[in-house]
Amino acid sequence: MTPLHIAPLTCQGLSLQLSGNRVLRDINLTVTAGETLGIVGPNGSGKSSLLKLLAGLRPPHSGSVQLLGEPLARLPRRRIAQALALVEQQADTLDAISVFDAVALGRTPWLSALAPFSNADRAIVEQALADLDATHLRTRIWGSLSGGERQRVHIARALAQRPQVLLLDEPTNHLDIQHQLSLLQQVQALPVTTLVALHDLNQALTCDRVAVLEQGCLVALGKPLEVLTPERLLSTFGVHAHYLTDPFDGARILRFRAP
Incomplete structure (x- = not known):
């Protein structure tokens, strides 16, 4: 484990250009150990690019990333995969592979000729499947799964890596409401540091902190209620918004209307 005084993930001056267009501009970010950081912003604001x-997975035009106190660019891919897992929006395979074997791929960074797949690895895979309510899918072939089932299996594979840092790019896409809620609760209960790109701003309210991207710039960072203000939502997302209080548990909920 990383010493508590070392931030799991940081970036300084991170910028990215694609086809001559500046996608990200001078992003500075320090993620606190154990927190769930939500990343929000309009379509095209750079959320997926930042996670990559x-x-x-992609070198920056300028700036640097540090993973567990070490420069990411100098770390071998095996070491990165042992410490960090990414679940992208679109990830697929044409292989006729079972769900169990797909999740077991998450153990690959930890295996070698001297440390082959063991009963301990099998137990980790089974636990990851159980955590994502996917144990009943374990013998299914990948191609037979629905979009929501595939999403849960992708995340189970990431959990099987046993990473210290987990990056999720809109993980609730394709999931029904029950699995959306259970997934977010499960992720927030994990003993890992999590960065999660979200479209649903009410889901972002459950995060420890929220980072707001706008046209590739980090324009706000802090606790959700301090960052997702009506003024910020109008200027960044182009919508009017106000907060309601849920009489069931006192939670704050955002209600939106067109400008």
Whole structure:
């Protein structure tokens, strides 16, 4: 485990250009150990691109990323995969692979000729399936799964990596409301540091902190109620919004209307 005084993930001056267009501009971010950080912003604001840079899947135009106190660019992919897992929006396979075997791929960074797949690895895979309510899918072939089932299996595979940092790109896409709620609760209960890109701003309210991206810039960062103000929602998302209080549990809920 990483010492508590070392931030699990940081970036300084992170910028990205694609086809001559500046996608991200000078992003500075420090993620606190154990927190769930929501990343929100309009379509095209750079959420997915930021997660790919933080995962080391794409080199930045400028700036740097540190994972567990070490420069990401200098770390071997095996070490990165042991410490960090990314679940992208679109990830698929044409292989005729069972769900159990798909999730077991998450153990790959930890295996070697001297440490082959063991009963301990099998137990980790089974636990990841159970955590995502997917145990009953374990013998199914990947191609037979629905979109929501595939999403849960992707996340189970990421959990099987036993990462210290988990990056999720709109993980509730394709999920029904029951699995959306259970997934977010499960993620927030995990002993990992989580960055999750979200479209649903009411889901973002359940995060420890929220980062708001606008046209590739980080324009706000802080506790959800302090960041997702009516003024910010109008200027960044172009909608009027006000808060309601749920009489069931006192939670704050956002209600939107067109400008």
